[in-house]
Amino acid sequence: MRLIAAVLILLCLLAGTAGGIQIVEFCPDPYQPGDPDEYLALEGTGVLDGYVLSDGEGGYRFPPGTRIDGRLVIARGGPAFEQAHGYLPDFEIEARTAAVPDVIPNGNLLMANRADELLLYHGTTLVQQIVWPGDVHPREGQIHYLEDGVWDPRPLFIGQSRLLPATFDGVAVTAFVAPDCSYEIFSAAVAEAEHEILVNVYEFTDEKMANDLICALDRGVGVTVLLEGGPVGGVSAEGRAVAGALNRSGIPVLAMTTTDAAHAKYRYDHAKYLVIDGSTVLLGSENFKPGGYPAPGLQGNRGWGVLLEDPGLAAYFREVFLFDSAGGDIVPLEVTAAELCTPWAPDYTVEFAPCRAEEARVTPVLSPDTSTLILGLIEGAEKSIAIEQAYITNETPYDLNPYLTAAIDASRRGVVVRVLLDSVWFNTEGNADNDEMVETINRIAAAEGLPLEARLADLEANNLAKIHNKGVIVDDRAVLVSSINWNANSPAFNREAGVIIEQPDIAAYYREAFEDDWNAAQEEGAGDAPGPDLLKIVAAACILAGLTGLYIYRRRRI
Incomplete structure (x- = not known):
């Protein structure tokens, strides 16, 4: 032995x-x-x-x-x-x-x-x-x-987090949509803060939202703001003015950017969320701009947002914020002393009030760490998928976007799939943007006889500035609310924040908002609007017809 x-x-x-x-x-x-x-x-x-x-x-x-x-x-x-x-x-x-x-x-x-x-x-x-x-x-x-x-199951760069999937049960949820009721939820949540507000947002240009945070600071709440230091086009004059007002009040305004000490952790810090008192998270698709959180009764973007009340979930997002706001790539944002102003916006008739529900199951989705959860959500669909996006771009001219590919594959097994995209000019004027994407999706549907349809939103019919949403509804049971655009960069290289919410009342609420946008975009309406190329052809034909008429007229005069 x-x-x-x-x-x-x-x-x-x-x-x-x-x-x-x-x-x-x-x-x-x-x-x-x-x-x-x-x-x-x-x-x-x-x-x-x-x-x-x-x-x-x-x-x-x-x-x-x-x-x-x-x-x-x-x-x-x-x-x-x-x-x-x-x-x-x-x-x-x-x-x-x-x-x-x-x-x-x-x-x-x-x-x-x-x-x-x-x-x-x-x-x-x-x-x-x-x-x-x-x-x-x-x-x-x-x-x-x-x-x-x-x-390399996913791209990972120096300084980035390695978050694992986590799910929280028993979460109280208040769902809202922009422009209808987004600002009222934000303002009320900030007004109720007692100890701490942590803000991470890509762009911040809204005067009234800045004033709400300043009021919170004045009553003793600690406030910290983290912004993207190099958004597309640079930090705007309005953004520097808002940052200046926050900074002068005593609120530190930080920026994530490449410095002499460190490279930026992410290509863009594109997340949009608040953590309040370690117990509440406000998160959505919209930047802190007048179009994303307009005053009640004013026009703005179509976006989805959610207020989540759960200490465990809030602790998760608080750790994300503390991780992202530390390191050599974080510096004070350069600000200005310019006066704040709110741009004019058309009137808007409010259609949707907030919806509150208890006992929701919530799974955070953080890019680039856990953005593959979106694939799992789509691949798990059994009956229906409703997708509302600012835009969808393909990985290459020959490869469809992986999220879109998963949705189309779902339609091949009988799942009813609808895709609604923005129709504002900068998302339709090119040769490979939303109108071409709608045509591609509908062409696949027609060729294979699939329960699949795509439309461009009719912004005029719904009195919306643009579709800025990044949302998905699956089987009227689960909803993705997020900042994650459907392109190659957002899921893999940006810091993005979202949640998958499993609660039937919340799913029904977003489904109603989606249906309102979808039905405004009639199949023979905005979804089939002439694209830029067709407009050019029509314009050329009109010019040619005019010249021909002028030639005939002159010949007759001779």
Whole structure:
């Protein structure tokens, strides 16, 4: 028995030494000049004696007796890695700081940016080989990571979070739509705040919303605002004026942008949410602009929003905010002292009041971390899918958007799918935008006889400025409310925020709003409106007819 026990112990020690240790993460092309912060990470359990890392030209081993229990990070330079990631690595290759132990080099292992390989040996046995391009596709700033045996299940860049899916039950939900009742929900929620308001929004230009936050500060509520530092077209004059007013009141206004210290975590911080008192989240598709949160009775965008009351859910979003608002890519926004003003807007007849429901199941959807949840929502449809989007773009001229592909595939198994897109001029004037997308979807539906239809919204009929929504309703049971546009960038590279709400009354509320927009866009109305190319042809035909008439008239005069 003693002999058997000894053998078992020896086998366990050997297994711990030579089994299960592998490279699980590496970054060959970080942002710092010269890549002093390039690194790799090992995972496993055991003694690293006999393990060697190499790129086929140089390599290193570990000091005798080095043990790994979980994760171990090796960087070229400790200080550079700390600057990029906020903590020191376990080992460094180039002796830069006494605080970090050194590996034992044999030559110089430098990971090339565009093409190279990593080799992990145990003795003379090749344990693991990673080649790029091949196993991974290189890109500046990208961290390549192994998950469930797959490299790079989603793009991950330096500084980004790695959130896991989470679901919260028993959430109280107040659903609202813009322009009908969005501002009243925002204003009331801010007015009820007692301790803290955290704001993360892509653009903030609304005077009255800024004043609401200032009033909250005046009664002792701590307020912090995080904005995108480089939105498309830059921060507007109105945005800098609002930021200036907030800043002068004592509210810190931060911006996410590339700095000398760090690259921006995300291509755009495009989220739109508040966290109030660690118990409530307000989230939606709309920026904090007059069109997204108009005063009651004024025209604005069609958008969806939701107020969520649950401490666990609020804690989740609070952690997201604290993560995103920290680091070298966060700086005070440059502001101005210009006066605030609210632009004129046409009158609007309110149709939808807010809808409150209890006991909802809510799943946060954060891009780029968990945006694949949208695919799961669509793929799980059994009866119907209603999609209302500002726009949908394809991945390439030959590949449909993956969310749209999932919806079309659902129609192929009998699910009734309807797609409503914005029809404002900047979403229809090009040669590959919403009107062409509607034509493409309807052409597929006709060719295959699918229960699938797409329309352009009739903005005039519904007195809307534009469709800015990014929403989906599935089977009248689950709803996506989010900031996530259906393009290649938004789900994969932006920070976006949304939720999937499972509650039949809430689904019915958004379904009613969708039906109102859908029915205004009659099949023979806005959905079949002439596109820019047709208008050009008609205009050319009119000019040609005029010239022909003038020629005939002159011939007759002669």
